[in-house]
Amino acid sequence: MTGIFLRRLGSFVLTLLIASLLIFACMDLLPGNAAAILLGTAARPDTIAALEQQLGLDQPAYIRYLSWVAGAFTGDLGNSASYGVPVAGLIAERLAVTLPLAALALLLAVALGTPMGVWAAARWRKAPDRIASGFSQIGIAIPDFWFGLLLILTFSTGLQWFSAGGFPGWQEPASGLKALVLPAVALALPQAAILTRVTRSAVLDVASEDFIRTAQAKGLTESRILWRHAVRNALVPIITIIGLQFSFLIAGAVLVENVFNLPGIGRLAYQALSQRDLVVIRNVAMFFAGLVIVVNFLVDLSYLWLDPRLRARR
Amino acid sequence: MSAIVDKPRRSWFGPHVRLYLGMVITALVVGLAVLSLVWTPAPPTKMRIAMKLKPPLESGLAGTDQFGRDIFSLLMTGAWNSLSIALISVLIGVTVGVALGTMAAAKRGFIEEAIMRFADVVFAFPAIISAIMIAALIGSGALTPILAIGLFNIPVFIRVSRALAQRVWANDFCLAAQAAGKGAFRITTDHVLPNIAGGVAIQATIQIGLAILVEAGLSFLGLSLAPPSPSWGRMLGDAQTYLSQAPWMAIAPGIAVAVAVLGFNLLGDGLRDKFDPRTEGGA
Numbered sequence: 104m105t106g107i108f109l110r111r112l113g114s115f116v117l118t119l120l121i122a123s124l125l126i127f128a129c130m131d132l133l134p135g136n137a138a139a140i141l142l143g144t145a146a147r148p149d150t151i152a153a154l155e156q157q158l159g160l161d162q163p164a165y166i167r168y169l170s171w172v173a174g175a176f177t178g179d180l181g182n183s184a185s186y187g188v189p190v191a192g193l194i195a196e197r198l199a200v201t202l203p204l205a206a207l208a209l210l211l212a213v214a215l216g217t218p219m220g221v222w223a224a225a226r227w228r229k230a231p232d233r234i235a236s237g238f239s240q241i242g243i244a245i246p247d248f249w250f251g252l253l254l255i256l257t258f259s260t261g262l263q264w265f266s267a268g269g270f271p272g273w274q275e276p277a278s279g280l281k282a283l284v285l286p287a288v289a290l291a292l293p294q295a296a297i298l299t300r301v302t303r304s305a306v307l308d309v310a311s312e313d314f315i316r317t318a319q320a321k322g323l324t325e326s327r328i329l330w331r332h333a334v335r336n337a338l339v340p341i342i343t344i345i346g347l348q349f350s351f352l353i354a355g356a357v358l359v360e361n362v363f364n365l366p367g368i369g370r371l372a373y374q375a376l377s378q379r380d381l382v383v384i385r386n387v388a389m390f391f392a393g394l395v396i397v398v399n400f401l402v403d404l405s406y407l408w409l410d411p412r413l414r415a416r417r
Numbered sequence: 418m419s420a421i422v423d424k425p426r427r428s429w430f431g432p433h434v435r436l437y438l439g440m441v442i443t444a445l446v447v448g449l450a451v452l453s454l455v456w457t458p459a460p461p462t463k464m465r466i467a468m469k470l471k472p473p474l475e476s477g478l479a480g481t482d483q484f485g486r487d488i489f490s491l492l493m494t495g496a497w498n499s500l501s502i503a504l505i506s507v508l509i510g511v512t513v514g515v516a517l518g519t520m521a522a523a524k525r526g527f528i529e530e531a532i533m534r535f536a537d538v539v540f541a542f543p544a545i546i547s548a549i550m551i552a553a554l555i556g557s558g559a560l561t562p563i564l565a566i567g568l569f570n571i572p573v574f575i576r577v578s579r580a581l582a583q584r585v586w587a588n589d590f591c592l593a594a595q596a597a598g599k600g601a602f603r604i605t606t607d608h609v610l611p612n613i614a615g616g617v618a619i620q621a622t623i624q625i626g627l628a629i630l631v632e633a634g635l636s637f638l639g640l641s642l643a644p645p646s647p648s649w650g651r652m653l654g655d656a657q658t659y660l661s662q663a664p665w666m667a668i669a670p671g672i673a674v675a676v677a678v679l680g681f682n683l684l685g686d687g688l689r690d691k692f693d694p695r696t697e698g699g700a
Contacts, residue, residue, distance in 0.1 A: 114534065121538045129550055244626070244678035246633050249653055249671035252660065260661045267660075354543030358634050362657065373638060376549050384553050388546050395541040 107407065115400040122392045127168050130385040171385075180386045185378035190386050194368060200270055201360070201367035204283050204290070205352040211291035212298055212352075213345060219295070220302025225329055227307065235299050242296025248358035251289035255362070258285060268364035286363045290355055294348045301344045305337035312336070338409055346402035350395040436687025442680030450496035459487035461494040462645045470663045479669040482652070483659055488666065492673050495647040498559075499677070502641070503628035506563045507621050510570020515617055517571075518578030519609055522586055523601040533579075536572035544569040544631045548640045562641045566628045577620045581613040619688045626681030633674045649674050 155161050162170075174180050180190040223235035259267040265285050273279045309315065310333055318328045357369030364370075368387060375383035453461070458477055465485035473480040479488035517536075521529040548565035555561065585591060585608065594604050635641045636650030644651065649670045656667035 114537075118534060118537050118541065121534070122541050125538065126550070129554065240679060240682065241675070244630070244675045244682060246630055246653075246671065246674050248634060248637055249667075249674065252653065252657060252667045252671070256660060256664050256667065260664075351543065354545055357545050357549075358637060361638065372546070372549050376553055379553065381553060384549060388542070388550050391543060391546045392541040395543070396537075399537070399541075 108404070111400065111403050115396065115403075118396050119393060122396060123172065123389060124168070126385055126388050126392065127171065130381055130388070131164065131167060175389075181382045183375075183380055183383045185375070185380040185383070190383055193371065193383065194386065194390060197366060197368040197371045199273065200283075200365055201353060201356050201369060203280075204287055204356060204360075204365065204367060205349060207280075207283055207287040208290035208294065208352050209345070209349055211287055212294035212348065215291070216295035216298025217302050217341065220299045221306055221329070221334055223299065223303040224306035224310065224333070232303075235303060239296040239300040239303075242292050243300070245292060246358075247289050247293050247355055248362045250292050251286060251359050251362040254285045254289055268362070270365050282363075282365070286356075286359045286365060289362070290352055290359050293355075294352060297348070298341070298344060302337070302341055305340040306333050309333045309336045339406055342405055342409065343402055346398050346405075347395075350391075350398050353394060354391055433687070433691075435683045436691060439680055439683030439685070439687045442676060443684050446496055446677045446680055447500065449493050450500050453490075453493035453497050457487070457490035457493050459490045461486065461490040461647050470659065470666075472663070473665050473669075480663070480665045482655065482666055483663075488652075488669050491647040491652060492649070492669060495649045495652065495670070496673065496677065498642055498646055498648050499629050499632055499674075500625075502559060502562050502632050503566070503625045506566035506628050506632075507570055507624045509563070509567030510574050510624065511617060511621055513567075514571045514574020515578040515610075515613075518575040519582045519605050519613070521575065521579045522582035522609070523605050529579075532575060536575040539568060540572040542569070545634060545638075548635050552640050557640045557643065559642050562632050562635045565635065565640075566631050569631070570624055570628070573624060574617065574620065578613055578617055581616045582609045585609045585612045615692055619685055619692070622681055622688060623685035626678040626685065629674060629681070630678050633670075 160167070171180075178191045180194075182188065183190050183193055186193060219235050219238065223232040226232050255267050258264045265281065270282050271278045306329075314336075315328060315332055318332050323332075353368070355369075356367055357372055359365075360367040360370040361373060368390070371383065372387045372391075374380075375387065463486065465481070468476050468481050468485035469483055471477075471481040471485075473488075477487040477489050479492065482488055482491070517532050521532040544565045547568050548561055551564050552561050582605075586604075591604055591608055594608060599607070632641060632648075633650040633653070636648040637654045639651065639654065641650060642648045652670040653667060656663070656670070659666055
């Protein structure tokens, strides 16, 4: 058990390390010079040199990399060139929008997708299965940002129940939450569709195992077999997808935040690109990649907890 | 409920229904895209200010946009652009991914571990984040989505081809080939690749659907083809400005994306059900 844990921990740290090196190599080494990019083509060489010194670009690459990594631990990620404020604070401020948005979307997706998948599996080949299958095929194909536009058309310009975008802040939690409803629904639709599909096939896979027959032979009620035995044993693939979805929701937020004009981290990444703010792009990219890696690691660990059979393996 | 203890292998939305529906939709989308090279109802990039923001059927099948361009013609040309970017990026993923995946299956040990770790790292970058980083380096244009989506497909094909190749390696004919003195490379080219080609092609079909979806998102943000080349995503981006005035501008390109993605997904699922029932499991 400890052996497996240490192995997973080791590969987790290694993956993070390689990802950070990759981002550093792309953002700091390849384009030649961040100072020149910031100042544009018309900049004079001495202005570029002065900014280089100010940004610490005159230091050797390995020193710059190490100070970036050290900064990640102390919360000092450098200053944004376009906003003129510390990047760490900027990311934290934007997360106050993106995290609740992703959490709300995930909640909606799980609340819709899991029961629908179980329902489809329990009524396999009957009408509910057909409905769930159709829903998941179409839900997966619909772009979430387009669904967001349709929601704005229906509920903002049409019915005028919600505003078409923008975020009032968290001073009034109710109006803040209301601003996140439509974007969360837009983000949740494709994820609910994927979750329906995965839940259905996970439950069906378990349903052909011997212990289900045993449970049936014991005379357990159908709903007890379904929930206590089939669904419980189907949890590993379901949890994997839910874990992956959280990171994809945060990334998908780049588009949906732009549709709804929400000041989240996805919109920050997009704005940083249009302002050529490489310091922000580098840190936001590391944030996204780090998030996926951390979530994968946690999902890996949850297997050990959910499925005792895996603890004995390897 | 009794259904749950039956042998649950085939879904109701049967392999044939899915396969044929997928084939018809894909053929339609590809057909319109190819047709756009020689014919469109109106010149797709020609601006006709007098005709601007006309609703569907009043001017053309799907109306006109803010410059009076015919939306249906834009959609047809957009299909070609979207499909070519999707196809090229998936091909990059297949080429690099299958090479590394089959190498991992053939070599095992340290090389396999290194390749799989590489897959984990690349997989940690959502396509949209890679696209933003790539656009910061080289600007936007067709190359940005191709590289970003291609990169994102590499770990997918590393995993798929490694899993498929491992199954082939477990066969007696591979053992026989080894005994006959064939090296790992020869066995991979002679025996493994022909046997995994079908599985890889099925995954590629599904990935093309996903690539169309991601490309639409990237061009919505302006990270793909530059104007005036028509693109579904940018049409949606433009439509946002005219949402209350001309809602049809927002509806048609979204339907185009959804239908194209649906077609490739159904086709991929249908093919998988038909040729590889072991991994069937889609809804």
